[in-house]
Amino acid sequence: xxxxxxxKEFFKSLDQTIIGCLIIILSTGLVALYSADNNQLNExxxxxIHIILGFFVLFIVSKTPPKIIFFYTPFMYxxxxxxxxxxxxxxxxxxxxxxxxxxxxxxxxxxxxxxxVLPLMLAWxxxxxxxxxxxxxxxxxxxxxxxxxxxxxDQPDLGTALMLSFSGLVIIFxxxxxxxxxxxxxxxxxxxxxxxWKNLEHYQQNRILSLIDPxxxxxxxxxQTIQSLIALGSGGLIGKGWLNSSQTxxxxxxxxxxxxxxxxxxxxxxxxxxxxxxxxxIALLLRIFFMISKMQDTFSRLASVGLLIxxxxxxxxxxxxISGLLPIVGAPLPFFSxxxxxxxxxxxxxxxxxxxxxxxxLIAN
Amino acid sequence: xxxxxxxxxxxxRLNALSLFIxxxxxxxxxxxxxxxxxxxxxxxxxxxxxxxxxxxxxxxxGIIFDRNKRILAENKITHNLEIDPSKxxxxxxxxxxxxxxxxxxxxxxxxxxxxxxxxxxxxxxxxKTDLTEQELARFLTNxxxxxxxxxxxxxxxxxxxxxxxxxxxxxxxxxxxxxIKLLTKNKRLxxxxxxxxIGKRGIEQxxxxxxxxxxxxxxxxxDAKGNIIRTLEKKExxxxxxxxxSIDIELQKKAVDAFGSRKGALVALSPHNGEILAYVSQPxxxxxxxxxGIDHKNWNILNNNKARPLLDRVTKGLYPPGSTIKPFIAIAxxxxxxxxxxxxxxxxxxxxxxNQSKTFRNWKRDGHGQVDMVKAIAVSSDTxxxxxxxxxxLDKMNQTLKAYGFGHKTGVDILxxxxxxxxxxxxxxxxxxxxxxxxxxxxxxxGQGFTLVTPIQLANATAKIALPNNQNYISPHLLxxxxxxxxxxxxxxxxxxxxxxxxSYIKEGMEAVTDSGGTAAFLKGGSYKIAAKTGxxxxxxxxxxxxxxxxxPEHLKxxxxxxxYAPAKKPELVVAxxxxxxxxxxxxxxxxxxxxxxxxxLSNQ
Numbered sequence: 001x002x003x004x005x006x007x008k009e010f011f012k013s014l015d016q017t018i019i020g021c022l023i024i025i026l027s028t029g030l031v032a033l034y035s036a037d038n039n040q041l042n043e044x045x046x047x048x049i050h051i052i053l054g055f056f057v058l059f060i061v062s063k064t065p066p067k068i069i070f071f072y073t074p075f076m077y078x079x080x081x082x083x084x085x086x087x088x089x090x091x092x093x094x095x096x097x098x099x100x101x102x103x104x105x106x107x108x109x110x111x112x113x114x115x116x117v118l119p120l121m122l123a124w125x126x127x128x129x130x131x132x133x134x135x136x137x138x139x140x141x142x143x144x145x146x147x148x149x150x151x152x153x154d155q156p157d158l159g160t161a162l163m164l165s166f167s168g169l170v171i172i173f174x175x176x177x178x179x180x181x182x183x184x185x186x187x188x189x190x191x192x193x194x195x196x197w198k199n200l201e202h203y204q205q206n207r208i209l210s211l212i213d214p215x216x217x218x219x220x221x222x223x224q225t226i227q228s229l230i231a232l233g234s235g236g237l238i239g240k241g242w243l244n245s246s247q248t249x250x251x252x253x254x255x256x257x258x259x260x261x262x263x264x265x266x267x268x269x270x271x272x273x274x275x276x277x278x279x280x281x282i283a284l285l286l287r288i289f290f291m292i293s294k295m296q297d298t299f300s301r302l303a304s305v306g307l308l309i310x311x312x313x314x315x316x317x318x319x320x321x322i323s324g325l326l327p328i329v330g331a332p333l334p335f336f337s338x339x340x341x342x343x344x345x346x347x348x349x350x351x352x353x354x355x356x357x358x359x360x361x362l363i364a365n
Numbered sequence: 366x367x368x369x370x371x372x373x374x375x376x377x378r379l380n381a382l383s384l385f386i387x388x389x390x391x392x393x394x395x396x397x398x399x400x401x402x403x404x405x406x407x408x409x410x411x412x413x414x415x416x417x418x419x420x421x422x423x424x425x426x427g428i429i430f431d432r433n434k435r436i437l438a439e440n441k442i443t444h445n446l447e448i449d450p451s452k453x454x455x456x457x458x459x460x461x462x463x464x465x466x467x468x469x470x471x472x473x474x475x476x477x478x479x480x481x482x483x484x485x486x487x488x489x490x491x492x493k494t495d496l497t498e499q500e501l502a503r504f505l506t507n508x509x510x511x512x513x514x515x516x517x518x519x520x521x522x523x524x525x526x527x528x529x530x531x532x533x534x535x536x537x538x539x540x541x542x543x544x545i546k547l548l549t550k551n552k553r554l555x556x557x558x559x560x561x562x563i564g565k566r567g568i569e570q571x572x573x574x575x576x577x578x579x580x581x582x583x584x585x586x587x588d589a590k591g592n593i594i595r596t597l598e599k600k601e602x603x604x605x606x607x608x609x610x611s612i613d614i615e616l617q618k619k620a621v622d623a624f625g626s627r628k629g630a631l632v633a634l635s636p637h638n639g640e641i642l643a644y645v646s647q648p649x650x651x652x653x654x655x656x657x658g659i660d661h662k663n664w665n666i667l668n669n670n671k672a673r674p675l676l677d678r679v680t681k682g683l684y685p686p687g688s689t690i691k692p693f694i695a696i697a698x699x700x701x702x703x704x705x706x707x708x709x710x711x712x713x714x715x716x717x718x719x720n721q722s723k724t725f726r727n728w729k730r731d732g733h734g735q736v737d738m739v740k741a742i743a744v745s746s747d748t749x750x751x752x753x754x755x756x757x758x759l760d761k762m763n764q765t766l767k768a769y770g771f772g773h774k775t776g777v778d779i780l781x782x783x784x785x786x787x788x789x790x791x792x793x794x795x796x797x798x799x800x801x802x803x804x805x806x807x808x809x810x811x812g813q814g815f816t817l818v819t820p821i822q823l824a825n826a827t828a829k830i831a832l833p834n835n836q837n838y839i840s841p842h843l844l845x846x847x848x849x850x851x852x853x854x855x856x857x858x859x860x861x862x863x864x865x866x867x868x869s870y871i872k873e874g875m876e877a878v879t880d881s882g883g884t885a886a887f888l889k890g891g892s893y894k895i896a897a898k899t900g901x902x903x904x905x906x907x908x909x910x911x912x913x914x915x916x917x918p919e920h921l922k923x924x925x926x927x928x929x930y931a932p933a934k935k936p937e938l939v940v941a942x943x944x945x946x947x948x949x950x951x952x953x954x955x956x957x958x959x960x961x962x963x964x965x966x967l968s969n970q
Binding site (some may be wrong): 170171174227229230231232233234235237246247251252268270271274275278285289292293298301309315316317324 | 371374376378379382384386387389391392393394396398400401402404407408409411412413415416586587656728791
């Protein structure tokens with residue numbers, strides 16, 4: 001017989017604030033998904049399985065001692081690189097880019113895995129070199145960052161690659177990179193931007209151009225942005241009501257269940273609904289910042305910051321994309337968009353943060 | 366130490382990082398606010414445009430009836446094969462594919478190209494109109510082969526009396542650039558959404574705003590692929606009003622038959638109320654040719670024809686009035702106390718102007734002997750009117766002519782009516798750069814000067830003699846429906862008051878025209894009396910030479926004119942006839958008028 005104390009013991013490792021926020025965001029996401037999927041239950045049911053699976057892994061990870069996570073980090077990194085190479089040679093294409101891999105049991109996107117693995121790997125490296133912080137160390141970190149970056153860019157998946165490198169750069173920054181380097185980095189990036197522009201694929205250039213005036217090529221590059229803006233704008237203050245989004249129900253909005261699910265939500269629940277759900281995301285963000293500020297060792301702090309940035313760059317890029325601030329890059333909204341890899345990865349990153357927070361320090365266990 | 370320092374940097378930067386992310390979220394919120402609150406109306410409209418399409422439902426044109434409710438213009442259901450020209454299509458290829466099932470001729474293709482050039486309101490353009498039942502059946506069974514060909518059921522205007530009503534009822538044609546401009550100017554363009562046709566001539570043109578109607582619409586919701594999901598709203602069109610004309614199609618037919626192959630015009634109207642019963646302009650054309658856009662071949666035949674079948678002679682044909690002007694000159698004389706019976710002159714067969722050697726001949730060489738006003742009208746004495754005209758002077762003659770409607774539009778409900786010409790001295794200086802000669806006043810009195818009249822003006826003026834009841838005068842018109850009378854623009858003006866006996870002398874004279882000795886004596890007898898005036902208008906300046914009708918080519922022969930009313934004592938019908946190149950007025954035009962009177966007065970009882 002299971003006692004209540006056993007449950008308490010089991011759930012002790014879970015952070016109540018985070019779980020509370022998650023329940024609200026996930027259930028809202030399911031409500032939006034039901035509508036976005038044209039009231040069919042296919043993706044809705046599958047998404048529930050994703051969530052259950054994600055929570056299962058989250059529980060396990062949150063109870064896993066950081067020492068073990070720390071120990072396995074380099075292996076996971078190497079495995080991740082292996083998967084990326086596998087995608088390059090064996091993966092299959094969706095919408096013109098090769099991001100998926102089928103490992104029999106399930107299909108998944110290895111690039112998403114790096115949202116977990118890269119922060120851990122960089123944190124692991126800085127933890128090991130704790131006593132010899134020098135520019136050289138930062139440079140080596142940059143190489144750890146570059147390998148998956150280049151492989152993902154090659155798929156091509158510019159959005160994920162950029163978000164990944166952003167979280168990596170933030171880790172290097174948080175690890176104490178001197179302000180001088182940061183300044184130079186900025187200058188070099190700006191100076192090399194014409195070169196970067198030239199090396200972009202034509203469709204990527206169009207997407208950036210269509211940001212300036214999406215209506216210029218309304219049926220081409222600007223189409224998705226326009227339809228998304230129409231969904232948002234026509235939703236207004238209070239929205240059109242659940243299942244009443246004409247943009248979605250009449251299939252004007254592309255990728256309604258994945259990248260553009262928040263546009264569906266905004267059309268149906270309006271600005272009030274947007275503020276409500278963003279408040280929960282902010283609460284989640286602040287809670288994690290608080291947790292990080294209590295962490296003691298380099299690995300925990302840097303890994304948590306990296307995971308947090310991975311998560312919230314996803315949120316910001318997705319919201320920026322559907323509101324026309326950023327080009328269409330194909331970034332799901334964490335906890336909201338339909339998709340197994342993204343859901344599990346997002347939930348697991350919270351699980352890791354909980355584990356690191358609960359144990360406070362690598363050695364404490 | 367280094368470790369603590371790093372921790373310090375980390376904490377400092379963690380705060381900065383949290384602020385940075387919060388700032389980013391804040392920017393996103395601002396952007397959402399801007400889109401969802403500030404730009405809400407704009408995007409709401411966009412959203413509706415996305416999913417809601419408004420499809421106009423064109424109204425059916427009103428039916429046009431004659432005075433006895435016989436149909437003159439109606440709508441027939443036809444089936445067309447149509448194509449959406451906004452889609453990229455190879456018309457030749459489609460024609461070839463269709464050919465085994467529905468033959469597509471060169472004419473069909475030419476018609477398609479013609480329509481597409483002037484297509485403004487239709488989403489689809491016909492490649493084949495008026496499918497036969499076999500063609501319809503063949504197309505329907507093979508419909509699956511033709512994804513981008515639409516079978517449309519449309520209403521096609523049909524004029525069942527064809528040539529008989531070509532000038533009065535007119536026709537509709539497809540809307541062109543000029544129509545668009547006009548409709549835009551009149552703020553009526555929105556009424557034509559979904560319509561292809563507009564009235565171009567005759568009554569169809571004049572009462573377009575009554576006949577056309579108001580389009581309805583259907584608001585439909587479509588998905589991203591354009592499939593119709595459901596109808597959100599439907600407003601039925603208000604069909605065009607039916608129009609009843611004063612025309613009597615039987616009488617019209619009689620008049621046309623009486624003309625035979627001759628050119629000219631005839632107007633028959635009721636002096637009581639100005640209702641036009643027959644409106645004939647010869648030659649004519651088949652108005653049905655125009656309905657879907659006339660093809661080049663037929664257009665060239667009509668347009669290059671020297672007989673000018675497209676000219677509506679009733680309101681736009683300008684003719685010298687010849688002797689038909691004399692009753693009105695006579696009115697001017699009597700009103701000015703000149704030649705009041707029993708005053709007589711001697712008509713030696715010519716008139717010499719005082720102090721000049723210039724001589725004007727009478728049409729009858731040896732003259733008419735002793736002539737008073739009544740006889741002058743009956744025998745059409747030129748000599749009598751030469752002298753009268755000179756004595757009256759141009760201004761007094763013109764005053765009366767204008768009072769009887771010459772020189773300005775009668776206001777008949779047909780667009781483009783000509784004013785004719787009542788020339789004065791200023792007109793001549795302006796247009797001929799020459800002063801007015803007294804001799805021109807003399808010939809004006811017998812209708813051979815610069816004066817030009819239309820057949821409708823002649824009928825209108827004759828009606829004023831037939832029934833000189835100034836108060837009840839109503840100008841000629843075609844529209845009969847009493848609830849639409851406001852649309853008609855009747856001109857209600859009053860001729861100057863006549864001296865007590867003026868009209869009785871004029872009437873006596875016109876009655877004598879059909880008595881023995883009159884210029885239309887052959888019309889005497891019968892069960893009713895016709896009062897008339899004949900006229901002959903010179904087409905060819907004889908320059909003193911001899912006019913021998915048989916020797917002249919057809920197109921240089923004189924125009925024959927004839928104005929009449931009957932029964933003389935109780936006028937019921939006024940008829941004005943012009944037979945172009947008909948020769949002498951009485952013999953050519955009189956019998957035509959007689960047939961119209963016979964039909965109206967004898968068979969209608």
